[in-house]
Amino acid sequence: MARKASLSGFPEWLPQERAVEQHVLDTLRRIFELHGFANIETRAVETVGQLLRKGEIDKEVYGLSRLAAEETTKSDPNALALHFDLTVPFARYVVENAGHLAFPFRRYQMQKVWRGERPQDGRFREFTQADIDVVGDGTLPFRYDVELALVIAEALSALPIGDFRLRVNNRKLAEGFYLGLGLQDTAGVLRCIDKLEKIGADKVAELLKTELGATDEQVAAALALAQICTEDTSFVQQVRALGITHPLLEEGLDELAQVIEAAVRRAPGKVVADMSIARGLDYYTGTVYETVLVGHESLGSICSGGRYESLASTGKKNYPGVGLSIGVTRLVSRMLGEETATAARSVPSAVLVTLANDESWHEAQDVAAALRSRGIACEVAAKAEKFGKQIKYADKRGIPFVWFTAEDGTHEVKDIRSGEQASADPAIWLPAAADLTNQVTAAG
Structure with missing residues (x-):
């Protein structure tokens, strides 16, 4: 909601x-x-004369000035104002x-516009x-x-x-x-x-x-x-x-x-x-x-x-x-x-690379760099807490995979949604296509 x-x-x-x-x-x-x-992309401001030349309602236009500036009159066509749509600025641009x-x-x-109308369902003062x-x-x-x-x-x-x-x-x-x-x-x-x-x-x-x-x-x-x-x-x-x-x-x-x-x-x-x-x-x-x-x-x-x-x-x-x-x-x-x-999640990260100990941070960064080089968004844990806490952190952020590196240099990756854990190579491992990016889907 x-x-x-x-x-x-x-x-x-x-x-x-x-x-x-x-x-x-x-x-x-x-x-x-x-x-x-x-x-x-056009500038966010136009002159008042440009914005109102087609007879738009001036009460919906936000004027733009410095707080310390003298008050400008509405009748000044050279005063600046925020654009209320993209069509009028586009006409000038052409x-x-x-x-x-x-x-x-x-x-x-695709830009923000500003319109001084009463906010209600579907109507905003600032919108894209x-x-x-x-x-x-x-x-x-x-x-x-x-x-x-x-x-x-x-x-x-x-x-x-x-x-x-x-x-x-x-x-x-x-x-x-x-x-x-x-x-x-x-x-x-x-x-x-x-x-x-x-x-x-x-x-x-x-x-x-x-x-x-x-x-x-x-x-x-x-x-x-x-x-x-x-x-x-x-x-x-x-x-x-x-x-x-x-x-x-x-x-x-x-x-x-x-x-x-x-x-x-x-x-x-x-x-x-x-x-x-x-x-x-x-x-x-x-x-x-x-x-x-x-x-x-x-x-x-x-x-x-x-x-x-x-x-x-x-x-x-x-x-x-x-x-x-x-x-x-x-x-x-x-x-x-x-x-x-x-x-699907609130962050772009698909993988959290865990730390076995604080000295392994640089090696974990190497793993992350290998993953990122192939377009896999990932994060590295900030400190070597218990793995349970690191997994809980990933779950809280909605990160689906957790990466582990053993002392002998081997790697495993865990899907924390299913609990499945398997050997993995940071040079070739790929998540499922649906997990590679943050997917937006229709409900139902």
Whole structure:
């Protein structure tokens, strides 16, 4: 069970919990690199003007200054603040380094971010995100929207998190549908639909009427669209059956069908077309993604993102992209809280090399060096206590093997879980593959 942090919103994992988080990060890194994404890291701070240029809520941004510095005003665009996501810093990074990057540029990034919101289940003030994006110079083929859905489905499938659903929609589809209905404020409709799961259909209907002036017929059609969710391309016929036509709607239907058609072949059952997904942020222009854990939908999205045409731009240069962000800390906190994944031990060590007497410490270090040279993590006992105490120490730390060296120079290794003990040579001995590293496995 995850330990409650002493400072709310700033989690600190115990070693065995940290091993689970590290496993998640290592797995994501491996999958991303298998797909050719290069790793970058951006600075932790940006100027306030840079962070808020897309209209984000400034009350969630942590300002950064020296304690002895004069108080800076919120209106100072050059004041420094901690980044609250990785997308805005990445956009700046692309613009500043465009001359040194090969486009389309494929990047992944895993860093801490900070957000001043009220801590609650799945929400933190300091947390780790893992992002992947593909950015083009001027244009970016739609195929990347399809590819990113498949990469994320593969990455999440490799984690011990249970079943999940990557829910995909297309802003062109939604906006074209609303325009065909006669609702011109498509951004406003999207913001209302984005609240559907939080406040329910009746309250969304009320918002559409009071804030946007929608008629009963328009509201009914908008909510009917949001009800459509399929694991295959049958959503196309269901949307068309609603009787609304618009060129942008057709474009969105075609793009979303490409994503789902590929997912049916590559990630069956994991990716669904869900017309209720809106993503309230205005910079998304096409494909939008949200991911939920089946049975833990109340946690909210653990991975989200979409296509943006002009998040990164300068002068006449435009860098369209598509990307997704995984809330690693949110995901890990649920894994620990529900005990859906556990680490085999709290330390990386597979072997404790014992001491027969205090004079044997250097020889024990030679044994440890031989083991480490072949990738076997080990520790050497600090003092020559009774073997029973040394074994108890290994057991307390979760170290599965204890190494003994006799006076005649021969060696034996004991598996303290089974009690089996056998002769061993430090130059060739290997533990079972499952014991070589600290394994993280799904519960049950």
